[in-house]
């Protein structure tokens with residue numbers, strides 16, 4: 001029986017592991033991946049984590065893991081398939097084992113949201129991608145389109161513009177949501193073309209002249225102001241239309257908001273005593289690495305308080 005099981009090894013889970021080991025709590029971190037579910041490691045460059053300007057997501061994730069391991073944190077690489085959180089003993093059932101603890105920290109994070117247009121599923125991996133840093137290298141000197149107007153879309157477009165001959169950015173409004181510094185950087189690039197107030201309505205494997213090539217060849221682009229639809233020839237489609245919380249494995253037990261985020265304030269306390277939420281899976285104002293690590297630290301402090309009271 002552990003003091004705390006931490007589900008997820010992204011920044012929130014890593015910070016929780018560091019704080020838990022320093023607090024001498026017996027703890028494990030369970031994740032199917034080495035460093036979280038990909039949001040951090042898929043980021044080419046992070047420029048707003050204090051003290052480490054310009055670090056790559058991969059390097060930051062590795063550093064966090066090394067830090068936690070150096071302090072003695074124990075990581076289990078396994079897929080969580082089910083949780084039983086309502087009783088005094090919190091059970092986490094993975095593919096290989098069952099783990100029990102007095103408390104649990106849910107730091108399972110979030111993943112990319114689907115666009116939901118025809119061709120998206122069909123051509124996923126054949127021209128449709130959700131990760132520019134993973135797949136961008138396939139599009140050297142090619143034409144790509146990025147869909148979205150948030151930090152991820154703009155970062156992806158900047159990254160792709162280094163290698164692609166042309167990058168279209170399709171955004172449904174005439175103003176980007178991304179941080180101003182990213183916007184300025186994007187809009188200064190000569191090979192980036194903005195498609196404002198527009199939407200991709202279909203992803204196709206045939207060129208505008210009708211030839212089918214079995215992978216992405218074009219998208220249908222709709223001007224949302226005029227309603228006009230026209231084909232846009234592209235080699236790759238990068239979808240960055242936001243994130244969706246990875247809360248399904250606790251969903252029927254904890255209170256959630258309508259977006260599926262676990263309801264918890266900065267103490268991490270959820271609707272079940274002894275269960276805490278940290279990072280992107282929690283309803284909160286700002287989803288950043290710096291707020292995720294703060295959540296991890298806060299959640300461990302709440303765990304300590306809970307264990308003291310339970311004695």
Ligand code: NAP
Pocket residue numbers: 046047048115147148149150151152153155172173176177199240241242243286287288
């Ligand atoms: P986001 O900030 O929620 O932006 C999603 C974008 O996609 C928005 O521009 C949105 O348009 C658009 N969108 C949503 N649904 C759409 C649809 N069905 N069709 C077309 N467009 C759609 O998501 P994100 O960029 O993935 O970022 C996720 C979180 O991580 C955010 O909190 C972000 O701040 C954070 N993050 C931070 C950094 C950083 O600080 N460097 C880097 C990466 C991520 P509207 O603008 O019209 O809503």
